Amino acid sequence: MKPSDLDLLNSVSEPALSPDGTRAVVSVQRPDFAADAYVGQLWSVALDGSAPRRLTRGFSDSSPQFSPDGSTLAFLRSAPGGRPQLYAVSADGGEPVQLTDRHLGVSWFRFSPDSSRIVFSSREPEKGRYGTLDGVSGGAEDPRLVTTLNYRMNGAGYTRDKFVQAFILTLPDLAAEPFVTPAGRAAEGAEKKSGGLPESVKLTSWEADVQNPVFSADGSSVLFTAALHEDADTDLVTDVYELRADGTGEPHRLTNLAGSRLTASSPLQSSDGRWLYYLGQDLSETGLDFVARNTALFAAPMADPSAAVRLTEPETTDLAGGGIVPADGTDVLVFNLDRGGCELLRAGHSGEVRALVSGPRVVTGAACASGTVVVTFTDPQTAGDVAVVDPSAPDSLRVLTDFSAGFREQAGVLDLHEETHPSADGYPVHGWVVLPEGEGPHPVLLNIHGGPFSQYGWGLFDEAQAYASAGYAVLMCNPRGSSGYGQEHGRAIKEAMGTLDLQDVLGFLEGALEAHPELDAGRLGVMGGSYGGYLTAWTISQDHRFTAAIVERGFLDPLSFIGSSDIGWFFSAAYTGSDPGHVLSQSPFAQVDKVRTPAMVIHSEEDLRCPVEQAQRYYTALKLQGVPTEMLLFPGENHELSRAGTPWHRRQRFEHVLRWWARWLPTKANPGDESAGAASEPAAARA
Template sequence: MKPEQLPLLNSVSAPAIHPDGTKAVVSVIRPDFDADSYVGQLWSVPLDITKHPRRITRGFRDSSPSFSPDGLVLAFLRSDPDGKPQLFVVEAAGGEPQRITDQHSGISGFIWAPDSHRIAFLARVAEQGRYGTVDGVTAGGEDARLITNNQYRMNGVGYTGDQPQQVFVVEVPELGGEPAVAPRGRAAHEQPAREVNGIPAAKQLTFGDADHDSPCFSADGSQIYFVAGLHQGHDDDLVTSVYRVAASGGEPTAVEPSNKIRQTVTDVRTSTDGQWLFYIAQDMGQTGRDFVARNGVLHVMPIGGGESVPLTDVEYLDVAGPLEPSGPASVLVLNTALGSVELLDVPAEGEITPLVHGARVVIGASVAANGEIAVSYSDAATMGDVASLERNELRLLTDFSAGLRNNSRVSEPVDFGASSEDGHRVHGWVVLPDGPGPHPVLLNIHGGPFAQYTGAYFDEAQVYAAAGYAVVMCNPRGSSGYGQSHGRALKERMGTVDMQDVLAFLDSALAAFDALDQDRVGIMGGSYGGYLTAWTIAHDHRFTAAIVERGFLDPVSFTGSSDIGWFFGGEYTGGTAEQMAAQSPMAVAGSVTTPTLVIHSENDLRCPVEQGQRYYSQLKSQGVETALLVFPGEDHELSRSGTPHHRKQRFEHILHWWAQHLPTPSNTPEV
């Protein structure tokens, strides 16, 4: 794959299966250079393999499809080029979509009521006078912000204290009726407030000062459950809980388990039989902030509260939502496992059933009333496709990555394992370019650190392989998917066993693959990967060159500048000055001699740009060959969801850096 082929990367959403099991609908979104944005529409995918998928909407960017429980209406989010996502509905049989929300900040998620006549949705509510709520008041002209709390910013969002995310409910209009006509003259003054320009008025149900998330209706539709941190002192910890509020409005009440622990709840869903409440949570320890490498655990408790029972093993399973009902008292969950993401069916009472496992990354799944299951997934050959699940086998229904495979060679990752210095097994992959070699090697390190590389299609590895580089990537201790103790091995020990593991994996790969040139090796990584890259080149000088991207480089300044700085560094490195210095790449930057490209984004609130600027300045002052590449308007997610132009430019700069230091026949320096 080449940087200019980014528009071939079709990302596929979780499927929405029709209640009758005949079809599923997904969104297919791709980068577009002309729009310098992400475009895409909804596709209908018949579960009958004799029929073909087809595009069914024509919006700029249509996403998040969901059928009403009665199967008559399809709801989805639509974004215009310069607009925020709004909620649209269309008859399931086809027709013209109708917009039913007009939220100033847009919609971030929604769910149907069991009666198919209402939808609960999430939207940020901006304080009056901010974020364009008053004409003529620009961002630079807003009133000053007086900040007294820890949790006031979020990467990709900005300030959050003056625009908390709230829960709303809206009535879905009769789609077969006559279109509303915008009132004029005296009628405009006499019209009730229930509609504005034909858009039904939504009712705001929550008003707390924290973000609200994961709404779902009770089985009878009278209550809405959601997740939030509304307890006293919620600004000083990471604890969130399940709450409920009447769908008609009122004060929220906490739904407490009798055996309550301090935990972060991420997803909640009621069982369709109305008896149970499923939720995913992570134990936050006694402080309420001990988040390091905590596996997500699926719990169940009676619908009104009571004893909470964990349904998945906290040590060996790391489950995540969204929670999808699979029966009267069971749900589907995703499980991070050994460089893959599995699909599990978990009942309130009984045994867990693995549905999809192996060398795949499940994106999402949904179940029809007749038991048909649609699954979206990626693997080594696809960015995302849809399949039906029959007798534990996936039956492929789409080929959204055909253009990618037809226009570029896909280098399939080779599964590989190695032993670390202390005997610990390290799992990963080697991606080889064309030709016999020996090829220069790029050691890639993932972010997180509680994340994982997988064997699924990875644009980074494919771009580097196409340029003639062998890519070596692994999941060292600290990564997710290999047990909670594997992830927590880095707590107050960053730069120890993790560096040991990646270097042992590299050495084993160099010894095992004749096509790898052990004398021409580069190292690179982003976020935590930027941390470990910077840390490693201060201790190991074998690397020809390095790239440190959006790195966590100084735990001291990170504490006051990052959106998560108030807790992240202290939990990972320990909170004392001595502990931070002992695990800080800035503290050992004076030992770096490796030529290093530093990449950062101006709007990065996760690892603020000062981290990269100060690291670059230090290398520059001591005579190390270095450069600082800064992207305006981008945040921490540049490499994954930045504008297509900047993503392409990022790849071009990276390849240029490697052409200077590790040239290949396919990637040579410009003359």
């Protein structure tokens, strides 16, 4: 894979399955260099094995959902530069009908059981902000008076002046004559209408985000999650609430009724209305101990929500891979992170849990209807495809699509080799190696993932493919601190960052070098983003075997992080402790004087998760002590640059990364020519 191949990567949304179980609909999206945006449409995938077909032709169509009666397909559509709005079309086809025109777009929606209404989520901006008042730009808005700890979020900016609220609309007749805007004489005195859109009724108006609203089984109420309790600004607790669908009455809290302190999410009522399901993480008595807390499935009788039962064991099972999907009967489907994969599990209120899909893949979505389960997934050969589950064999899928065929044909896909190597104390460290073509000796790039409670896995990973195609052996592992291996594995570095995790990544490196004589132990690079940027910076302050490094969007100074990051008020103390001396003993910035390794620093200017000051101060310190360094700053991007940044910025990032490695670790495929790949085409040539 070359950086220019990025626009060949098709990702696939969670599937929508028709109620009769005969076809699935997914959104297929890809980065497009010409538009410098993500484009995609809905595709219909028949379960009989016939060829998939493009269903819509919007600029960016996503999040398809069938109505329960199968008559309607709703989805989100974005125009170039616009916000996603809700659309609906007859399931038989036709022209989609626009349903909303929300100023900040729609982020989530679900049908009512009788298919007549839709509940959706949207940010509601304060009047006078975010362009809601003509002539008042962002820089001319009124000042913000901040009185809370939690007031902004990476990717969203300030949040307390645009809370997420819930709305309900009644579906119009999709076959009715289209609305025509009155013109000329007819416009005089005509009743003002919002382009013929159905009225959206605001259901909530609280100073809190209302997440994942869904109708109850009888459609009379709406379930959602929010932090409405008195101390919501000083803990991470969220609850499931129930509110009448007509907006009357007070919300009724359904979780944390027996003294628990959970982050509750993804509420869903069973089809018979008797059971409430939700996901939850136990935050301990403080309401803040989120470190390596696995997500569990809970069930409670609607008649007595305080009698909730935990159905999965959080020590060994982590359902953070997705939400809750209704299955036939009263069962549900959930997504378990396990050793770099994501399994699909089926669970019921009685406590039985069994795997439907496992093996070397990452299940990204699922749907169930008429006894059939379909999934979307990624594995070492695909960035996203659709398959039917064989209920008798957990590892058996009947794959229906091949949306990565073009990428494989043009860019090629190098094999992912699963390996386990011992850490210094004998602890097994699980991971993968991607080898370049040819005999070697190959220079090595040790990649470190973010999180830290995250994981490398079995999915097709563009970064590993790009670096291996350029002649580098790419090493990726899940050291202690990662998810997918149990809570003890994840909590091993709590208030001990840079200890066992450093030991583990170096142990995996040494084991791979010993197992692969074609790797060049004298030509090593190390790189990572976010927590991976932290551990990269920490590694080169403690170990000087690496030729060069790349520190990207790093958590580099836990002390300044507290006041500058959107999550700093709780993250630093949870992971590095609160004693200043102990915090400094885990801080890469406090150890920067020990760095001798040339290091490139990459960051985004609008990153609120790891703010740009972390990079600027680290780069300046390296520069002042004479360490070869560069700092690459991306305007208009946030913490998600490498995954969801604009296509041209993602491509330019790849080109600069390869330019840096060509300087310090040149290969035949990536020669050390300073001019090669230093910049992308000029802006005028992008289209």
